[in-house]
Amino acid sequence: MAAALRIGVIGGSIAGCAAAVAGSRAGADVTVYERSGAELQDRGFGIVIPPPLHAELVGSGYLDAAMPTAPVGTRVWLTREPGGRSARELARQHSPVTPCNWGLLWRSLRASAGAVRYLRGQPVASVRLGDSGRAVVTSARGEKPYDLVVGADGHASATRQLLAPGLRPEPAPYVVWRGAIPLGAPAGHPRELELLRGAWVTLGFPGGHGIFYLIPGGPQDGDGSAGAGNRLLAYAIYSRPPEGADPGPYVRELAAAHFPAAWADIVARSGRRATACHPVADVQAPRVARPPLLLAGDAAGVTRPHTATGAVKALQDALCLERVLREGPDLTAALERYADERTAAGARLVELGRRMGRALVEEVPDWPAMGQDEVDVWFRGVLDGTWHYLYEGPGEAPEPAAATTSAGPEATVAR
Ligand SMILES: Cc1cc2nc3c(=O)[nH]c(=O)nc-3n(C[C@H](O)[C@H](O)[C@H](O)COP(=O)(O)OP(=O)(O)OC[C@H]3O[C@@H](n4cnc5c(N)ncnc54)[C@H](O)[C@@H]3O)c2cc1C
Numbered sequence: 001m002a003a004a005l006r007i008g009v010i011g012g013s014i015a016g017c018a019a020a021v022a023g024s025r026a027g028a029d030v031t032v033y034e035r036s037g038a039e040l041q042d043r044g045f046g047i048v049i050p051p052p053l054h055a056e057l058v059g060s061g062y063l064d065a066a067m068p069t070a071p072v073g074t075r076v077w078l079t080r081e082p083g084g085r086s087a088r089e090l091a092r093q094h095s096p097v098t099p100c101n102w103g104l105l106w107r108s109l110r111a112s113a114g115a116v117r118y119l120r121g122q123p124v125a126s127v128r129l130g131d132s133g134r135a136v137v138t139s140a141r142g143e144k145p146y147d148l149v150v151g152a153d154g155h156a157s158a159t160r161q162l163l164a165p166g167l168r169p170e171p172a173p174y175v176v177w178r179g180a181i182p183l184g185a186p187a188g189h190p191r192e193l194e195l196l197r198g199a200w201v202t203l204g205f206p207g208g209h210g211i212f213y214l215i216p217g218g219p220q221d222g223d224g225s226a227g228a229g230n231r232l233l234a235y236a237i238y239s240r241p242p243e244g245a246d247p248g249p250y251v252r253e254l255a256a257a258h259f260p261a262a263w264a265d266i267v268a269r270s271g272r273r274a275t276a277c278h279p280v281a282d283v284q285a286p287r288v289a290r291p292p293l294l295l296a297g298d299a300a301g302v303t304r305p306h307t308a309t310g311a312v313k314a315l316q317d318a319l320c321l322e323r324v325l326r327e328g329p330d331l332t333a334a335l336e337r338y339a340d341e342r343t344a345a346g347a348r349l350v351e352l353g354r355r356m357g358r359a360l361v362e363e364v365p366d367w368p369a370m371g372q373d374e375v376d377v378w379f380r381g382v383l384d385g386t387w388h389y390l391y392e393g394p395g396e397a398p399e400p401a402a403a404t405t406s407a408g409p410e411a412t413v414a415r
Helices: 014-025 051-059 102-112 158-163 190-198 247-258 261-268 310-327 331-362 372-383
Strands: 006-010 029-034 046-049 072-080 087-101 117-120 126-129 135-139 142-146 148-151 170-182 199-205 208-216 231-239 275-284 293-295
Touching: 006 014, 006 135, 006 142, 014 029, 014 102, 014 148, 014 310, 046 051, 046 102, 046 208, 046 231, 046 310, 051 087, 051 310, 072 190, 087 102, 087 199, 087 372, 126 158, 135 148, 148 158, 158 293, 170 247, 170 331, 190 199, 190 208, 190 261, 208 261, 208 331, 231 247, 231 261, 231 331, 247 261, 247 275, 275 331, 293 331, 310 331, 331 372
Parallel strands: 006 029, 006 148, 029 117, 072 199, 087 208, 148 293
Antiparallel strands: 046 087, 072 087, 126 135, 135 142, 170 231, 170 275, 199 208, 208 231
């Protein structure tokens, strides 16, 4: 019997755990190296994924069906009433999404990758090409050869540099403030909370926009239960940072100046600990695999977060990896198929993220002048023919689905 393929995964976050599940389901012997010694599950931010992807991941054993989610089916566009402090609804769109809690998503993937070797607090110092086409990973545990090394080491990936030396992320001229707050904080705003129970909200303002939605709370949040009542209010607000001042607290000033009063108060109540300010940048590796190396998740490419696809892409990368490994014993051919499919998908999203960033932050429309038809037409122009799960109008055809995994988890890839 041929020996199992040996896979080393650098990074044990969303992309790394998903790739580990993919490899072990395809019969490989997988080791994950994670730099952080802390529990990654404590990152409590919101991650939105398409409902069909969620169903596929549950059906194929990547995610536990019991992982809490907070699905909604509608997107509501709001802005502040000109000259007033109340909100005005501009448009509603059919937009089914499955909001998740980042930490719960990671925990579920990590549990599904239970059988793999997961080395916490183990930074990889280097990767080099060794004998007979293998890659050699160096860490505090010494040197280990692998048939395939998956770089899942995030946006600042060192593995990406091996495939694309000198490639650097391109910064956008704005930042994002991201928060997740217990529902007790905005309890004084029952109308806004009621709206969020059935929809996710985009709030347009001069110079940017904010996204608001509910996500499941983790064991450390709210009542600590995994029940439908334990929710956090997650938001992401995009705008240029202030000149020469700390951008962190500026989000509250921004909200007070431009948001309807209730939404400004929600942001004001989130407190500094619940909010993080990130630069926005994007990058795409020109080819995401070259044997014996493969990139997954943010290591392969980062898109501006408007597309809500960083984790989605990492999960799709894993499904693709499992499928190509199962399709045949030739690893080189498998990685070529992965590279063809996933490079093109990543490049499409980077372009879409830039168009969205221009339209939603850099050159925003005159929000109060828009109504349902204007929002629909304007956003169709931004999409420019690219299918995207957040804007799936009734009757619109989804992106052609990649072939799904066919064989059972016992199929084995030999080296
Ligand atoms: C505001 C905002 C909103 C977003 N919303 C969404 C959304 O709604 N939907 C969505 O799909 N995505 C969203 N994303 C994107 C998503 O959060 C990321 O794309 C995703 O978390 C990336 O996962 P990753 O595993 O590729 O990278 P990371 O989570 O960055 O993980 C990389 C891991 O590699 C480890 N590592 C690095 N170097 C080494 C080394 N040398 N040795 C060992 N380990 C190493 C790190 O410790 C880390 O754990 C959003 C992002 C932002 C900023």
